Amino acid sequence: MRSASPQGCIRGFGLGALLAASMIDLAYADSMGSGIAPVAVVLAAGLAAVLWPARRRPRWLTARVRTTVPALCTLLYCAGALLTHGRAPFGPGKAIVLLCLLFVAVRHAPPRWAPVCAFLAAxxxxxxxxxAFGPGGEETLALLLVGLVLIGLVGGLAGYLRSMDYRRTVAVGETRRAERLAIAADLHDFVAHHVTGILVQTQMARMMAASRPDELDPVLAGIERAATQALASMRRTVGVLRETGEGEPAERRPVGDLAGIEDLVAGFAGPHHKVTLRRAPTVSDDLPHEVQAAAFRVVQEALTNVRRHAADATEITVGLRQDGDRLEVSVTDDGRGGAQLPDAARGGGFGLVGLRERVTALGGELHVGPRTDVGWEVRARLPERKP
Structure with missing residues (x-):
């Protein structure tokens, strides 16, 4: 047998208290001889607005309707009593219902309607x-003062909860946007890099098939290696998407550091590309991970763009050197723009945009442009310590 939860007990107690207070209102109306029917109608409208289950609530029963209709019924009932110079019973039931409706109006009503609905309920x-006591009486003034205090407390609580809901919504939206950007960066930085290599080497293999079939084996081995790396990157990205725990396994995170640049250069070299890595001895391996990852992305994006836009390049130089308190990363080539890739494979410029954002976020500088003689240059200066 399942035990009742504390939340369920609180809801049950609140429901019982609300119904008991409503019964007191009906008893007051009957004892004063003012008629039960009008009081019952007003209470029924208010109780339906407060207690109607959210899952079974029709679409037209919005927060605006739930708050305005019972409040208008109460105002009309009061106006009728004042015009006929009669006295209507004053009980706790209608007061509690109207406070609940004030809470609903402030927290759940649309922004344009929230002040109107709250004003009607108050x-x-x-x-x-x-x-109940007529205007100007001492009892009336005292109860009005109590009512104003209750309106301030309930309205303030509802407004605070509404602001918390808004902050939570904004935080969730920002988190989702950051996750989308991170996934897009991982797909571009890793998967697109390997797929571009597959495409370029496949074109090379087709050209060599007729003239130099004996030299195809290294090219096919490069295609196999790039495909394997692309699958591994896809598995890491999918693993991040499927991860449900708070801690993300390190092996599922796409990696990139200064040591990985050597593997990147070795994997890029081919029969028609000579890649040289020039790393100064003063460059330390103890740089912050964010700086090493940014350096890795600079080299990776530059080599990918060589394949896309300068497939005729024969000499590519990757440089790592220390310039004061900054790490300078450079990639130069001697290509003349002789790429033969389809337009769909040339990219849309998102890589350089993301690369500039990454470098700027670390307080660094990025230069991309043609060299003075021939070819293209990508140069980044990164601070050796995080800002």
């Missing part, structure tokens, strides 16, 4: 002592 609450 006004209806303040009319209860007026119609």
């Amino acid at each position: 006004g209806a609450l303040l009319t209860l002592p007026v119609r």
